[in-house]
Amino acid sequence: MIKLAEFASSAAALSLADYCKNQQLDVSVVVHSAQKAELWCAPEHAEQVMAELERFLSDPDAQRYQAAAWDRAQVPASDLGSASLSGYWQQLWAQGGWFTHLVWLSALLVYGWQQLDPWSALAALQLQPQLGVSPQQGWRWFTPGWLHFSASHLIFNLIWVWYLLGPLELKLGRFVAISLSLIVLLLSNLLQFVVVDANFGGMSGLVYGLFGFYWICGWLKPSWGLQISHGLVGFMLIWLLIGFFDLLWISMANWAHLAGLVAGMLCAAVLVILSKALTVQR
Incomplete structure:
Protein backbone atom coordinates (compact mmCIF):
# COMPACT_ATOMS: atom_id res chain seq x y z
CA MET A 1 0.00 0.00 0.00
CA GLN A 95 1.40 1.82 8.68
CA GLY A 96 4.79 0.16 8.31
CA GLY A 97 7.09 -1.41 5.74
CA TRP A 98 8.45 -4.93 5.73
CA PHE A 99 11.29 -4.07 8.13
CA THR A 100 8.83 -2.87 10.77
CA HIS A 101 6.76 -6.01 10.22
CA LEU A 102 9.89 -8.13 10.58
CA VAL A 103 10.84 -6.46 13.88
CA TRP A 104 7.36 -7.02 15.25
CA LEU A 105 6.98 -10.63 14.13
CA SER A 106 10.49 -11.64 15.20
CA ALA A 107 9.96 -10.09 18.67
CA LEU A 108 6.75 -12.12 19.05
CA LEU A 109 8.53 -15.31 17.96
CA VAL A 110 11.43 -14.72 20.36
CA TYR A 111 8.99 -14.12 23.22
CA GLY A 112 7.32 -17.44 22.38
CA TRP A 113 10.76 -19.08 22.40
CA GLN A 114 11.43 -17.58 25.83
CA GLN A 115 8.23 -19.13 27.17
CA LEU A 116 9.12 -22.56 25.81
CA ASP A 117 12.87 -22.63 26.57
CA PRO A 118 14.05 -19.46 28.35
CA TRP A 119 17.59 -20.63 29.03
CA SER A 120 18.41 -21.43 25.41
CA ALA A 121 16.93 -18.08 24.31
CA LEU A 122 19.11 -16.22 26.83
CA ALA A 123 22.20 -18.20 25.86
CA ALA A 124 21.68 -17.38 22.19
CA LEU A 125 20.63 -13.73 22.39
CA GLN A 126 21.97 -12.20 25.60
CA LEU A 127 25.45 -10.66 25.81
CA GLN A 128 27.97 -13.02 27.40
CA PRO A 129 30.08 -11.44 30.21
CA GLN A 130 33.02 -13.78 29.63
CA LEU A 131 33.44 -12.48 26.07
CA GLY A 132 33.73 -8.85 27.21
CA VAL A 133 33.66 -5.97 24.74
CA SER A 134 34.80 -7.82 21.67
CA PRO A 135 33.70 -8.75 18.16
CA GLN A 136 33.18 -12.29 19.44
CA GLN A 137 29.82 -11.19 20.83
CA GLY A 138 28.71 -10.94 17.20
CA TRP A 139 24.93 -10.71 16.81
CA ARG A 140 24.54 -10.39 20.59
CA TRP A 141 25.40 -6.70 20.36
CA PHE A 142 21.96 -6.28 18.79
CA THR A 143 19.76 -9.16 19.97
CA PRO A 144 19.14 -8.21 23.64
CA GLY A 145 16.52 -5.88 22.18
CA TRP A 146 14.42 -8.94 21.31
CA LEU A 147 14.42 -10.32 24.86
CA HIS A 148 11.37 -9.36 26.91
CA PHE A 149 10.64 -10.59 30.40
CA SER A 150 6.87 -10.04 30.59
CA ALA A 151 3.96 -9.66 28.20
CA SER A 152 3.41 -6.05 29.31
CA HIS A 153 7.09 -5.28 28.64
CA LEU A 154 6.77 -6.69 25.13
CA ILE A 155 3.45 -5.00 24.31
CA PHE A 156 4.58 -1.59 25.58
CA ASN A 157 7.73 -1.64 23.43
CA LEU A 158 6.03 -3.01 20.31
CA ILE A 159 3.32 -0.36 20.41
CA TRP A 160 5.95 2.38 20.39
CA VAL A 161 8.05 0.62 17.74
CA TRP A 162 5.00 0.39 15.47
CA TYR A 163 3.95 3.96 16.17
CA LEU A 164 7.42 5.41 15.49
CA LEU A 165 9.38 3.01 13.27
CA GLY A 166 6.55 2.29 10.82
CA PRO A 167 6.00 5.90 9.63
CA LEU A 168 9.76 6.51 9.64
CA GLU A 169 10.32 3.57 7.30
CA LEU A 170 7.54 4.71 4.97
CA LYS A 171 8.68 8.34 4.85
CA LEU A 172 12.49 8.09 4.86
CA GLY A 173 12.92 4.62 3.42
CA ARG A 174 13.99 1.17 4.52
CA PHE A 175 17.73 1.92 4.47
CA VAL A 176 17.36 4.74 7.00
CA ALA A 177 15.06 2.66 9.21
CA ILE A 178 17.42 -0.33 9.26
CA SER A 179 20.59 1.76 9.71
CA LEU A 180 19.10 3.82 12.53
CA SER A 181 17.79 0.72 14.33
CA LEU A 182 21.14 -1.09 14.14
CA ILE A 183 23.14 1.94 15.31
CA VAL A 184 20.78 2.62 18.23
CA LEU A 185 20.65 -1.04 19.30
CA LEU A 186 24.42 -1.39 19.15
CA LEU A 187 25.19 1.74 21.17
CA SER A 188 22.43 1.29 23.75
CA ASN A 189 23.36 -2.35 24.40
CA LEU A 190 27.07 -1.50 24.51
CA LEU A 191 26.70 1.25 27.13
CA GLN A 192 24.38 -0.78 29.36
CA PHE A 193 26.75 -3.76 29.17
CA VAL A 194 29.86 -1.67 29.97
CA VAL A 195 28.35 0.44 32.77
CA VAL A 196 26.16 -2.20 34.45
CA ASP A 197 26.14 -5.82 33.23
CA ALA A 198 24.61 -8.20 30.70
CA ASN A 199 21.37 -8.80 32.61
CA PHE A 200 19.01 -6.70 30.54
CA GLY A 201 16.76 -6.92 27.51
CA GLY A 202 14.01 -5.20 25.61
CA MET A 203 13.57 -2.68 22.83
CA SER A 204 13.34 0.34 25.13
CA GLY A 205 16.73 1.55 23.92
CA LEU A 206 15.45 1.47 20.34
CA VAL A 207 12.23 3.22 21.40
CA TYR A 208 14.23 6.01 23.04
CA GLY A 209 16.37 6.24 19.91
CA LEU A 210 13.27 6.66 17.77
CA PHE A 211 11.95 9.30 20.18
CA GLY A 212 15.25 11.19 19.92
CA PHE A 213 15.25 10.90 16.13
CA TYR A 214 11.69 12.26 15.86
CA TRP A 215 12.45 15.04 18.33
CA ILE A 216 15.39 16.40 16.32
CA CYS A 217 13.75 15.85 12.92
CA GLY A 218 10.60 17.66 14.04
CA TRP A 219 12.74 20.56 15.21
CA LEU A 220 15.27 20.80 12.35
CA LYS A 221 13.36 19.28 9.42
CA PRO A 222 9.58 19.46 9.95
CA SER A 223 8.98 18.92 6.23
CA TRP A 224 9.84 15.24 6.72
CA GLY A 225 6.65 14.83 8.73
CA LEU A 226 8.34 13.08 11.67
CA GLN A 227 7.12 14.95 14.71
CA ILE A 228 6.12 14.16 18.28
CA SER A 229 4.25 16.39 20.67
CA HIS A 230 5.91 18.37 23.45
CA GLY A 231 3.90 16.27 25.88
CA LEU A 232 5.49 13.04 24.64
CA VAL A 233 8.95 14.60 24.77
CA GLY A 234 8.30 15.62 28.36
CA PHE A 235 7.01 12.15 29.25
CA MET A 236 10.08 10.56 27.68
CA LEU A 237 12.52 12.73 29.61
CA ILE A 238 10.67 12.43 32.92
CA TRP A 239 10.52 8.64 32.57
CA LEU A 240 14.26 8.61 31.89
CA LEU A 241 14.98 10.65 35.02
CA ILE A 242 12.67 8.50 37.15
CA GLY A 243 14.62 5.44 36.04
CA PHE A 244 17.96 6.93 37.04
CA PHE A 245 16.63 7.98 40.46
CA ASP A 246 15.35 4.42 40.99
CA LEU A 247 11.86 5.55 42.00
CA LEU A 248 10.00 2.61 40.45
CA TRP A 249 9.35 -0.95 41.60
CA ILE A 250 10.91 -2.33 38.41
CA SER A 251 14.52 -2.45 37.24
CA MET A 252 15.17 -0.52 34.04
CA ALA A 253 18.12 -0.47 31.63
CA ASN A 254 18.65 3.26 32.19
CA TRP A 255 22.00 3.52 30.41
CA ALA A 256 20.54 1.77 27.37
CA HIS A 257 17.71 4.30 27.38
CA LEU A 258 20.12 7.23 27.61
CA ALA A 259 22.44 5.88 24.93
CA GLY A 260 19.49 5.15 22.63
CA LEU A 261 18.11 8.66 23.06
CA VAL A 262 21.46 10.34 22.34
CA ALA A 263 22.21 8.01 19.42
CA GLY A 264 18.82 8.72 17.84
CA MET A 265 19.28 12.48 18.23
CA LEU A 266 22.78 12.38 16.71
CA CYS A 267 21.61 10.23 13.78
CA ALA A 268 18.83 12.69 13.07
CA ALA A 269 21.20 15.67 13.20
CA VAL A 270 23.68 13.97 10.85
CA LEU A 271 20.92 13.01 8.40
CA VAL A 272 19.52 16.55 8.37
CA ILE A 273 22.99 18.03 7.78
CA LEU A 274 23.65 15.58 4.94
CA SER A 275 20.30 16.31 3.31
CA LYS A 276 20.99 20.06 3.44
CA ALA A 277 24.48 19.57 2.00
CA LEU A 278 23.09 17.51 -0.89
CA THR A 279 20.42 20.14 -1.51
CA VAL A 280 23.06 22.90 -1.70
CA GLN A 281 25.19 20.87 -4.13
CA ARG A 282 22.22 20.43 -6.44
Missing part, protein backbone atom coordinates in the same frame (compact mmCIF):
# COMPACT_ATOMS: atom_id res chain seq x y z
CA ILE A 2 1.13 3.55 -0.73
CA LYS A 3 -0.06 6.81 0.76
CA LEU A 4 -1.74 9.12 -1.75
CA ALA A 5 -3.11 12.00 0.28
CA GLU A 6 -3.78 13.50 3.68
CA PHE A 7 -7.19 14.93 4.57
CA ALA A 8 -8.13 17.59 7.09
CA SER A 9 -11.42 15.73 7.56
CA SER A 10 -11.66 12.01 8.28
CA ALA A 11 -15.28 12.04 7.09
CA ALA A 12 -14.19 13.28 3.66
CA ALA A 13 -11.48 10.62 3.40
CA LEU A 14 -13.93 7.86 4.33
CA SER A 15 -16.49 9.17 1.84
CA LEU A 16 -13.99 8.97 -1.03
CA ALA A 17 -12.76 5.57 0.14
CA ASP A 18 -16.32 4.20 0.14
CA TYR A 19 -16.78 5.30 -3.45
CA CYS A 20 -13.42 3.85 -4.54
CA LYS A 21 -14.21 0.53 -2.90
CA ASN A 22 -17.50 0.40 -4.79
CA GLN A 23 -15.41 0.80 -7.95
CA GLN A 24 -13.36 -2.28 -6.91
CA LEU A 25 -10.31 -0.16 -6.09
CA ASP A 26 -8.10 -1.36 -3.24
CA VAL A 27 -8.01 1.58 -0.82
CA SER A 28 -7.95 2.12 2.94
CA VAL A 29 -8.12 5.08 5.29
CA VAL A 30 -5.93 5.62 8.34
CA VAL A 31 -7.81 7.87 10.75
CA HIS A 32 -5.69 9.80 13.25
CA SER A 33 -8.46 12.10 14.46
CA ALA A 34 -11.63 13.78 13.19
CA GLN A 35 -9.38 16.42 11.62
CA LYS A 36 -6.67 14.18 10.17
CA ALA A 37 -6.78 11.08 7.98
CA GLU A 38 -4.65 9.46 5.29
CA LEU A 39 -5.75 7.76 2.07
CA TRP A 40 -3.77 4.65 1.06
CA CYS A 41 -4.14 2.43 -1.97
CA ALA A 42 -2.58 -0.52 -3.75
CA PRO A 43 0.20 0.58 -6.16
CA GLU A 44 -1.58 -0.91 -9.17
CA HIS A 45 -4.65 1.26 -8.48
CA ALA A 46 -2.78 4.50 -7.74
CA GLU A 47 -3.49 6.17 -11.09
CA GLN A 48 -7.24 5.46 -10.93
CA VAL A 49 -7.52 6.55 -7.30
CA MET A 50 -5.64 9.79 -8.04
CA ALA A 51 -8.13 10.52 -10.81
CA GLU A 52 -11.02 9.89 -8.42
CA LEU A 53 -9.32 12.10 -5.83
CA GLU A 54 -9.21 15.01 -8.28
CA ARG A 55 -12.89 14.53 -9.09
CA PHE A 56 -13.73 14.37 -5.42
CA LEU A 57 -11.82 17.55 -4.59
CA SER A 58 -13.67 19.42 -7.33
CA ASP A 59 -17.10 18.32 -6.06
CA PRO A 60 -17.02 16.52 -2.68
CA ASP A 61 -20.80 16.78 -2.24
CA ALA A 62 -21.63 14.91 -5.44
CA GLN A 63 -24.44 12.38 -5.19
CA ARG A 64 -22.20 9.46 -6.15
CA TYR A 65 -20.19 9.78 -2.93
CA GLN A 66 -23.28 9.94 -0.75
CA ALA A 67 -24.73 6.92 -2.54
CA ALA A 68 -21.51 4.96 -2.06
CA ALA A 69 -21.49 5.74 1.66
CA TRP A 70 -25.07 4.50 1.90
CA ASP A 71 -24.26 1.32 -0.04
CA ARG A 72 -21.29 0.58 2.20
CA ALA A 73 -23.52 1.01 5.23
CA GLN A 74 -25.82 -1.76 4.04
CA VAL A 75 -23.45 -4.54 5.15
CA PRO A 76 -25.31 -7.53 6.63
CA ALA A 77 -25.06 -7.61 10.40
CA SER A 78 -23.29 -10.97 10.35
CA ASP A 79 -20.47 -9.48 8.26
CA LEU A 80 -19.90 -6.35 10.31
CA GLY A 81 -17.47 -7.87 12.79
CA SER A 82 -15.27 -9.59 10.23
CA ALA A 83 -15.29 -6.59 7.86
CA SER A 84 -14.36 -4.23 10.65
CA LEU A 85 -11.60 -6.50 11.91
CA SER A 86 -10.22 -7.02 8.40
CA GLY A 87 -10.14 -3.27 7.77
CA TYR A 88 -8.42 -2.65 11.10
CA TRP A 89 -5.63 -5.11 10.42
CA GLN A 90 -5.26 -3.82 6.87
CA GLN A 91 -4.77 -0.28 8.13
CA LEU A 92 -2.43 -1.46 10.86
CA TRP A 93 -0.32 -3.38 8.35
CA ALA A 94 -0.20 -0.36 6.01
Whole structure:
Protein backbone atom coordinates (compact mmCIF):
# COMPACT_ATOMS: atom_id res chain seq x y z
CA MET A 1 0.00 0.00 0.00
CA ILE A 2 1.13 3.55 -0.73
CA LYS A 3 -0.06 6.81 0.76
CA LEU A 4 -1.74 9.12 -1.75
CA ALA A 5 -3.11 12.00 0.28
CA GLU A 6 -3.78 13.50 3.68
CA PHE A 7 -7.19 14.93 4.57
CA ALA A 8 -8.13 17.59 7.09
CA SER A 9 -11.42 15.73 7.56
CA SER A 10 -11.66 12.01 8.28
CA ALA A 11 -15.28 12.04 7.09
CA ALA A 12 -14.19 13.28 3.66
CA ALA A 13 -11.48 10.62 3.40
CA LEU A 14 -13.93 7.86 4.33
CA SER A 15 -16.49 9.17 1.84
CA LEU A 16 -13.99 8.97 -1.03
CA ALA A 17 -12.76 5.57 0.14
CA ASP A 18 -16.32 4.20 0.14
CA TYR A 19 -16.78 5.30 -3.45
CA CYS A 20 -13.42 3.85 -4.54
CA LYS A 21 -14.21 0.53 -2.90
CA ASN A 22 -17.50 0.40 -4.79
CA GLN A 23 -15.41 0.80 -7.95
CA GLN A 24 -13.36 -2.28 -6.91
CA LEU A 25 -10.31 -0.16 -6.09
CA ASP A 26 -8.10 -1.36 -3.24
CA VAL A 27 -8.01 1.58 -0.82
CA SER A 28 -7.95 2.12 2.94
CA VAL A 29 -8.12 5.08 5.29
CA VAL A 30 -5.93 5.62 8.34
CA VAL A 31 -7.81 7.87 10.75
CA HIS A 32 -5.69 9.80 13.25
CA SER A 33 -8.46 12.10 14.46
CA ALA A 34 -11.63 13.78 13.19
CA GLN A 35 -9.38 16.42 11.62
CA LYS A 36 -6.67 14.18 10.17
CA ALA A 37 -6.78 11.08 7.98
CA GLU A 38 -4.65 9.46 5.29
CA LEU A 39 -5.75 7.76 2.07
CA TRP A 40 -3.77 4.65 1.06
CA CYS A 41 -4.14 2.43 -1.97
CA ALA A 42 -2.58 -0.52 -3.75
CA PRO A 43 0.20 0.58 -6.16
CA GLU A 44 -1.58 -0.91 -9.17
CA HIS A 45 -4.65 1.26 -8.48
CA ALA A 46 -2.78 4.50 -7.74
CA GLU A 47 -3.49 6.17 -11.09
CA GLN A 48 -7.24 5.46 -10.93
CA VAL A 49 -7.52 6.55 -7.30
CA MET A 50 -5.64 9.79 -8.04
CA ALA A 51 -8.13 10.52 -10.81
CA GLU A 52 -11.02 9.89 -8.42
CA LEU A 53 -9.32 12.10 -5.83
CA GLU A 54 -9.21 15.01 -8.28
CA ARG A 55 -12.89 14.53 -9.09
CA PHE A 56 -13.73 14.37 -5.42
CA LEU A 57 -11.82 17.55 -4.59
CA SER A 58 -13.67 19.42 -7.33
CA ASP A 59 -17.10 18.32 -6.06
CA PRO A 60 -17.02 16.52 -2.68
CA ASP A 61 -20.80 16.78 -2.24
CA ALA A 62 -21.63 14.91 -5.44
CA GLN A 63 -24.44 12.38 -5.19
CA ARG A 64 -22.20 9.46 -6.15
CA TYR A 65 -20.19 9.78 -2.93
CA GLN A 66 -23.28 9.94 -0.75
CA ALA A 67 -24.73 6.92 -2.54
CA ALA A 68 -21.51 4.96 -2.06
CA ALA A 69 -21.49 5.74 1.66
CA TRP A 70 -25.07 4.50 1.90
CA ASP A 71 -24.26 1.32 -0.04
CA ARG A 72 -21.29 0.58 2.20
CA ALA A 73 -23.52 1.01 5.23
CA GLN A 74 -25.82 -1.76 4.04
CA VAL A 75 -23.45 -4.54 5.15
CA PRO A 76 -25.31 -7.53 6.63
CA ALA A 77 -25.06 -7.61 10.40
CA SER A 78 -23.29 -10.97 10.35
CA ASP A 79 -20.47 -9.48 8.26
CA LEU A 80 -19.90 -6.35 10.31
CA GLY A 81 -17.47 -7.87 12.79
CA SER A 82 -15.27 -9.59 10.23
CA ALA A 83 -15.29 -6.59 7.86
CA SER A 84 -14.36 -4.23 10.65
CA LEU A 85 -11.60 -6.50 11.91
CA SER A 86 -10.22 -7.02 8.40
CA GLY A 87 -10.14 -3.27 7.77
CA TYR A 88 -8.42 -2.65 11.10
CA TRP A 89 -5.63 -5.11 10.42
CA GLN A 90 -5.26 -3.82 6.87
CA GLN A 91 -4.77 -0.28 8.13
CA LEU A 92 -2.43 -1.46 10.86
CA TRP A 93 -0.32 -3.38 8.35
CA ALA A 94 -0.20 -0.36 6.01
CA GLN A 95 1.40 1.82 8.68
CA GLY A 96 4.79 0.16 8.31
CA GLY A 97 7.09 -1.41 5.74
CA TRP A 98 8.45 -4.93 5.73
CA PHE A 99 11.29 -4.07 8.13
CA THR A 100 8.83 -2.87 10.77
CA HIS A 101 6.76 -6.01 10.22
CA LEU A 102 9.89 -8.13 10.58
CA VAL A 103 10.84 -6.46 13.88
CA TRP A 104 7.36 -7.02 15.25
CA LEU A 105 6.98 -10.63 14.13
CA SER A 106 10.49 -11.64 15.20
CA ALA A 107 9.96 -10.09 18.67
CA LEU A 108 6.75 -12.12 19.05
CA LEU A 109 8.53 -15.31 17.96
CA VAL A 110 11.43 -14.72 20.36
CA TYR A 111 8.99 -14.12 23.22
CA GLY A 112 7.32 -17.44 22.38
CA TRP A 113 10.76 -19.08 22.40
CA GLN A 114 11.43 -17.58 25.83
CA GLN A 115 8.23 -19.13 27.17
CA LEU A 116 9.12 -22.56 25.81
CA ASP A 117 12.87 -22.63 26.57
CA PRO A 118 14.05 -19.46 28.35
CA TRP A 119 17.59 -20.63 29.03
CA SER A 120 18.41 -21.43 25.41
CA ALA A 121 16.93 -18.08 24.31
CA LEU A 122 19.11 -16.22 26.83
CA ALA A 123 22.20 -18.20 25.86
CA ALA A 124 21.68 -17.38 22.19
CA LEU A 125 20.63 -13.73 22.39
CA GLN A 126 21.97 -12.20 25.60
CA LEU A 127 25.45 -10.66 25.81
CA GLN A 128 27.97 -13.02 27.40
CA PRO A 129 30.08 -11.44 30.21
CA GLN A 130 33.02 -13.78 29.63
CA LEU A 131 33.44 -12.48 26.07
CA GLY A 132 33.73 -8.85 27.21
CA VAL A 133 33.66 -5.97 24.74
CA SER A 134 34.80 -7.82 21.67
CA PRO A 135 33.70 -8.75 18.16
CA GLN A 136 33.18 -12.29 19.44
CA GLN A 137 29.82 -11.19 20.83
CA GLY A 138 28.71 -10.94 17.20
CA TRP A 139 24.93 -10.71 16.81
CA ARG A 140 24.54 -10.39 20.59
CA TRP A 141 25.40 -6.70 20.36
CA PHE A 142 21.96 -6.28 18.79
CA THR A 143 19.76 -9.16 19.97
CA PRO A 144 19.14 -8.21 23.64
CA GLY A 145 16.52 -5.88 22.18
CA TRP A 146 14.42 -8.94 21.31
CA LEU A 147 14.42 -10.32 24.86
CA HIS A 148 11.37 -9.36 26.91
CA PHE A 149 10.64 -10.59 30.40
CA SER A 150 6.87 -10.04 30.59
CA ALA A 151 3.96 -9.66 28.20
CA SER A 152 3.41 -6.05 29.31
CA HIS A 153 7.09 -5.28 28.64
CA LEU A 154 6.77 -6.69 25.13
CA ILE A 155 3.45 -5.00 24.31
CA PHE A 156 4.58 -1.59 25.58
CA ASN A 157 7.73 -1.64 23.43
CA LEU A 158 6.03 -3.01 20.31
CA ILE A 159 3.32 -0.36 20.41
CA TRP A 160 5.95 2.38 20.39
CA VAL A 161 8.05 0.62 17.74
CA TRP A 162 5.00 0.39 15.47
CA TYR A 163 3.95 3.96 16.17
CA LEU A 164 7.42 5.41 15.49
CA LEU A 165 9.38 3.01 13.27
CA GLY A 166 6.55 2.29 10.82
CA PRO A 167 6.00 5.90 9.63
CA LEU A 168 9.76 6.51 9.64
CA GLU A 169 10.32 3.57 7.30
CA LEU A 170 7.54 4.71 4.97
CA LYS A 171 8.68 8.34 4.85
CA LEU A 172 12.49 8.09 4.86
CA GLY A 173 12.92 4.62 3.42
CA ARG A 174 13.99 1.17 4.52
CA PHE A 175 17.73 1.92 4.47
CA VAL A 176 17.36 4.74 7.00
CA ALA A 177 15.06 2.66 9.21
CA ILE A 178 17.42 -0.33 9.26
CA SER A 179 20.59 1.76 9.71
CA LEU A 180 19.10 3.82 12.53
CA SER A 181 17.79 0.72 14.33
CA LEU A 182 21.14 -1.09 14.14
CA ILE A 183 23.14 1.94 15.31
CA VAL A 184 20.78 2.62 18.23
CA LEU A 185 20.65 -1.04 19.30
CA LEU A 186 24.42 -1.39 19.15
CA LEU A 187 25.19 1.74 21.17
CA SER A 188 22.43 1.29 23.75
CA ASN A 189 23.36 -2.35 24.40
CA LEU A 190 27.07 -1.50 24.51
CA LEU A 191 26.70 1.25 27.13
CA GLN A 192 24.38 -0.78 29.36
CA PHE A 193 26.75 -3.76 29.17
CA VAL A 194 29.86 -1.67 29.97
CA VAL A 195 28.35 0.44 32.77
CA VAL A 196 26.16 -2.20 34.45
CA ASP A 197 26.14 -5.82 33.23
CA ALA A 198 24.61 -8.20 30.70
CA ASN A 199 21.37 -8.80 32.61
CA PHE A 200 19.01 -6.70 30.54
CA GLY A 201 16.76 -6.92 27.51
CA GLY A 202 14.01 -5.20 25.61
CA MET A 203 13.57 -2.68 22.83
CA SER A 204 13.34 0.34 25.13
CA GLY A 205 16.73 1.55 23.92
CA LEU A 206 15.45 1.47 20.34
CA VAL A 207 12.23 3.22 21.40
CA TYR A 208 14.23 6.01 23.04
CA GLY A 209 16.37 6.24 19.91
CA LEU A 210 13.27 6.66 17.77
CA PHE A 211 11.95 9.30 20.18
CA GLY A 212 15.25 11.19 19.92
CA PHE A 213 15.25 10.90 16.13
CA TYR A 214 11.69 12.26 15.86
CA TRP A 215 12.45 15.04 18.33
CA ILE A 216 15.39 16.40 16.32
CA CYS A 217 13.75 15.85 12.92
CA GLY A 218 10.60 17.66 14.04
CA TRP A 219 12.74 20.56 15.21
CA LEU A 220 15.27 20.80 12.35
CA LYS A 221 13.36 19.28 9.42
CA PRO A 222 9.58 19.46 9.95
CA SER A 223 8.98 18.92 6.23
CA TRP A 224 9.84 15.24 6.72
CA GLY A 225 6.65 14.83 8.73
CA LEU A 226 8.34 13.08 11.67
CA GLN A 227 7.12 14.95 14.71
CA ILE A 228 6.12 14.16 18.28
CA SER A 229 4.25 16.39 20.67
CA HIS A 230 5.91 18.37 23.45
CA GLY A 231 3.90 16.27 25.88
CA LEU A 232 5.49 13.04 24.64
CA VAL A 233 8.95 14.60 24.77
CA GLY A 234 8.30 15.62 28.36
CA PHE A 235 7.01 12.15 29.25
CA MET A 236 10.08 10.56 27.68
CA LEU A 237 12.52 12.73 29.61
CA ILE A 238 10.67 12.43 32.92
CA TRP A 239 10.52 8.64 32.57
CA LEU A 240 14.26 8.61 31.89
CA LEU A 241 14.98 10.65 35.02
CA ILE A 242 12.67 8.50 37.15
CA GLY A 243 14.62 5.44 36.04
CA PHE A 244 17.96 6.93 37.04
CA PHE A 245 16.63 7.98 40.46
CA ASP A 246 15.35 4.42 40.99
CA LEU A 247 11.86 5.55 42.00
CA LEU A 248 10.00 2.61 40.45
CA TRP A 249 9.35 -0.95 41.60
CA ILE A 250 10.91 -2.33 38.41
CA SER A 251 14.52 -2.45 37.24
CA MET A 252 15.17 -0.52 34.04
CA ALA A 253 18.12 -0.47 31.63
CA ASN A 254 18.65 3.26 32.19
CA TRP A 255 22.00 3.52 30.41
CA ALA A 256 20.54 1.77 27.37
CA HIS A 257 17.71 4.30 27.38
CA LEU A 258 20.12 7.23 27.61
CA ALA A 259 22.44 5.88 24.93
CA GLY A 260 19.49 5.15 22.63
CA LEU A 261 18.11 8.66 23.06
CA VAL A 262 21.46 10.34 22.34
CA ALA A 263 22.21 8.01 19.42
CA GLY A 264 18.82 8.72 17.84
CA MET A 265 19.28 12.48 18.23
CA LEU A 266 22.78 12.38 16.71
CA CYS A 267 21.61 10.23 13.78
CA ALA A 268 18.83 12.69 13.07
CA ALA A 269 21.20 15.67 13.20
CA VAL A 270 23.68 13.97 10.85
CA LEU A 271 20.92 13.01 8.40
CA VAL A 272 19.52 16.55 8.37
CA ILE A 273 22.99 18.03 7.78
CA LEU A 274 23.65 15.58 4.94
CA SER A 275 20.30 16.31 3.31
CA LYS A 276 20.99 20.06 3.44
CA ALA A 277 24.48 19.57 2.00
CA LEU A 278 23.09 17.51 -0.89
CA THR A 279 20.42 20.14 -1.51
CA VAL A 280 23.06 22.90 -1.70
CA GLN A 281 25.19 20.87 -4.13
CA ARG A 282 22.22 20.43 -6.44
